[in-house]
Amino acid sequence: MELKSYTAQELWDWAFGSVPKFLLLDVRNDKDFARSKVEAPGLWVQNLSYIDFIEEEAESLGKVAAQKDQPVRIVCAKDGSARYVAEVLVKAGFSNVASLAGGITTWGDLLVHKLVHLDQEFELYQFQRPGKGSLSYALVGHAQMWVFDPARVLEPYLTLAKSKGVVITNLFETHLQADYVSGGKALAAATGAKLWGHPGDFAGADYKIGPVTDHQNWELSKNLAVTAIHTPGHTPGSTSYQIAGTFLLTGDALLIHSLGRPDLGGMWEPWAKEEFVTLETKIKAWPDSQILLPGHFSDWTERNPQGLFARSLGEVKALNPEIFLPMKEDEFLAYIQGRVRPQPEEYSVIRTLNLGQGEKSEAELKELDLGKNQCAASTH
Ligand SMILES: [Fe+2]
Numbered sequence: 446m447e448l449k450s451y452t453a454q455e456l457w458d459w460a461f462g463s464v465p466k467f468l469l470l471d472v473r474n475d476k477d478f479a480r481s482k483v484e485a486p487g488l489w490v491q492n493l494s495y496i497d498f499i500e501e502e503a504e505s506l507g508k509v510a511a512q513k514d515q516p517v518r519i520v521c522a523k524d525g526s527a528r529y530v531a532e533v534l535v536k537a538g539f540s541n542v543a544s545l546a547g548g549i550t551t552w553g554d555l556l557v558h559k560l561v562h563l564d565q566e567f568e569l570y571q572f573q574r575p576g577k578g579s580l581s582y583a584l585v586g587h588a589q590m591w592v593f594d595p596a597r598v599l600e601p602y603l604t605l606a607k608s609k610g611v612v613i614t615n616l617f618e619t620h621l622q623a624d625y626v627s628g629g630k631a632l633a634a635a636t637g638a639k640l641w642g643h644p645g646d647f648a649g650a651d652y653k654i655g656p657v658t659d660h661q662n663w664e665l666s667k668n669l670a671v672t673a674i675h676t677p678g679h680t681p682g683s684t685s686y687q688i689a690g691t692f693l694l695t696g697d698a699l700l701i702h703s704l705g706r707p708d709l710g711g712m713w714e715p716w717a718k719e720e721f722v723t724l725e726t727k728i729k730a731w732p733d734s735q736i737l738l739p740g741h742f743s744d745w746t747e748r749n750p751q752g753l754f755a756r757s758l759g760e761v762k763a764l765n766p767e768i769f770l771p772m773k774e775d776e777f778l779a780y781i782q783g784r785v786r787p788q789p790e791e792y793s794v795i796r797t798l799n800l801g802q803g804e805k806s807e808a809e810l811k812e813l814d815l816g817k818n819q820c821a822a823s824t825h
Contacts, residue, residue, distance in 0.1 A: 448531050449543035451518060453551040457575065459518075460485035461752075467516035470509065472498070472530045473549070481816035483520060483552055485575065486745045495526035498533050506537050516541040523548040550811040552576045556601040558583070559753055561738065562692065566669050569692060571738060571753055572601060577625050578742050578818045580754055582694055587666050591615040593686060593694050594740055595628035597814055599635060602628075613638045615663060617671070618654070619696025619740055620683040621646035623709050623792040624818040626810055627799045629654075643675060645682025651801030657684055676727055678720020679705030679820070693758075696740040699728055701747040701756050702764060703821040708785045709792065717781040721774050729769065733759030741820045784823050789816065
């Protein structure tokens, strides 16, 4: 029997398109499902382990019987167990069944880019990584492309540069990421681009990364500059990059909902004190008209009507009254302390890798890099 398969890109297109409703059946165990699952607005996801289909086939089929004449898209770790369940469903008379080729990590690695801004001087793109909730950016103009916070999978950036006929010349890290493996070092090696990061995070890196200083400027042309703004707190080296005086790529210094959590380094109080100073002296002074382009998102409701994770500072202030109302340091510390929580155990491994230390196989990296970020100070 020939079984149909589908790709992560197709899953994205269906989830965000206008195709009829389908069931996404995740047949991994509940622990893996809890760690990383496909999320999209309105997506109907059911978790039913393939072990259940092996041990209690009739009962398991009964749990999805209502979907017999509708599309069922199955996902598992690699594809084998999804294909097994697909076979069971097809034999039971299900009419439209397919399994995700390559499994959940292909969804975890998917990047989709969208245009944020276009004028005569430059184009700005947002790369959305739905499996991680992370965002990276490409600034294109004057025959160059500059990438901010590149993810581990490089092909989407290389493809965009090729399609635009430009050369990748500068790479910027907003901070040392804990939740995903950075592509900065590898993209610099692949392209010869110069890599930049703040020494507060990258002083111990085992690779070449240019030290960023507060107010440092990079000119793409005489009319277009990127300016570094040191915004410590989430990490000591956290840096925001302002593009064309308007777009603020903040990493996790400021998110659409909340701020980056300052407890990931295991010393929440000193980092939270720094974050308070950043908030009071820098972030609160940013004009309402500036456009926030964050490094992560927590859920799809943060998107604007154009499908972008982009909001004016005025909107962000209205969305986060608990952060933007006048506050004293002790009130801010109490706010943060109440939200300190454990972090996923793989974060310390990822931080080490992002400093260029340690070796992992591609399969191990894929596995490490799975799962939604937990970077925001508050969950909601
Ligand atoms: Fe972060």
